[in-house]
Amino acid sequence: MSTPEEEQAQAELEERARKLFSGPVAFLLSAPQLKFLPEPDAPEIAFCGRSNVGKSSLLNALTNRKGLARASVTPGRTQELNFFDVGEPLHFRLVDMPGYGFAKAPVKVVEKWKALVRSFLRGRQVLRRTLVLVDCRHGLKDVDREFMKMLDEAAVGYRVVLTKADKVKASELEKVRLATEAEARKHVAAFPLIHVTSAEKGMGIPELRAAVLADAES
Numbered sequence: 447m448s449t450p451e452e453e454q455a456q457a458e459l460e461e462r463a464r465k466l467f468s469g470p471v472a473f474l475l476s477a478p479q480l481k482f483l484p485e486p487d488a489p490e491i492a493f494c495g496r497s498n499v500g501k502s503s504l505l506n507a508l509t510n511r512k513g514l515a516r517a518s519v520t521p522g523r524t525q526e527l528n529f530f531d532v533g534e535p536l537h538f539r540l541v542d543m544p545g546y547g548f549a550k551a552p553v554k555v556v557e558k559w560k561a562l563v564r565s566f567l568r569g570r571q572v573l574r575r576t577l578v579l580v581d582c583r584h585g586l587k588d589v590d591r592e593f594m595k596m597l598d599e600a601a602v603g604y605r606v607v608l609t610k611a612d613k614v615k616a617s618e619l620e621k622v623r624l625a626t627e628a629e630a631r632k633h634v635a636a637f638p639l640i641h642v643t644s645a646e647k648g649m650g651i652p653e654l655r656a657a658v659l660a661d662a663e664s
Contacts, residue, residue: 456656463655470534471509476526480565484529486572489538489662494563495579496589497545500609500645504579505530505542507645508655515542525559527566538574538662546593567600575637575661576604577654582611582642585622586629598635605637605657606630612644 448456477483495501505515514530528542543566544559567573576597580590597604606626611619623640630636641657643650 459660460652460656463659464652466533466537466659467509467655470531471511471514471540472531473514474529474531474539476528478526479562480569483527483566483570484539486570488531488536488572489574490529490541490570490572491538491574491658491662492541492543492576493579494543494576494593495545495609496581496587499545499579499581501542501545501579503645504607504609504643504654505540507643507648507651508658509540525555525562527562538659540658541573546589564596564600567597567602573602574664575658576602577607577641577658578604579607579609580626582608582619582622583613586626591629594630594633594636598633601635603635603637605639605641605661607641607643607654609643609645611642611649612647 474484475482493501493505502515506512509530509532515528525544527544530540530542532538532540543563546559546563567576578590578594578597580586594604594606608619608623608626614622619642623642627638627640630640631638641650641654643654645651
């Protein structure tokens with residue numbers, strides 16, 4: 447149970463996050479290799495998840511924009527790290543990571559992706575938090591668990607974010623949330639609180655914005 451002071455602090459954080467994300471947010475660059483990464487001169491929050499998990503839609507909802515992160519027609523198409531500057535002057539960066547779990551990708555492509563992501567996670571000093579997006583219609587899959595294990599090994603703190611919450615019944619959603627929460631507790635780098643969101647309906651977006659801002663400023 448939150449105290450009135452904690453509720454007030456949370457409300458103030460959400461409002462500050464809303465204003466920040468309503469301001470300048472701009473695409474910076476795409477990095478197909480580590481040598482193309484931007485200078486590590488700002489905190490970074492990375493977004494990752496299975497292909498077609500709704501990552502682009504969530505990024506657009508967080509930033510109040512329709513086309514900031516373009517959803518690819520072909521899942522698993524984006525094989526680069528995409529960086530977005532938030533705030534002017536620069537406050538922090540969002541990193542849109544390639545979707546994992548390529549059903550149709552060649553083995554070499556998958557291995558190249560793993561090498562890029564693993565090196566980025568382990569070597570990026572300014573990376574404050576990673577958000578692992580999970581489609582609430584399916585819950586955690588083995589490929590999600592594999593990625594969470596990679597984050598554990600890289601000692602990168604992460605939050606699990608359930609997406610597309612408007613697509614399931616409330617009872618099913620709660621069941622998935624509890625199961626995901628129980629599993630997240632088994633991972634050393636996972637944040638205990640599970641975020642439940644719907645980019646389409648705006649569910650959980652203010653709270654997630656506030657969490658991203660708090661992580662960036664930590």
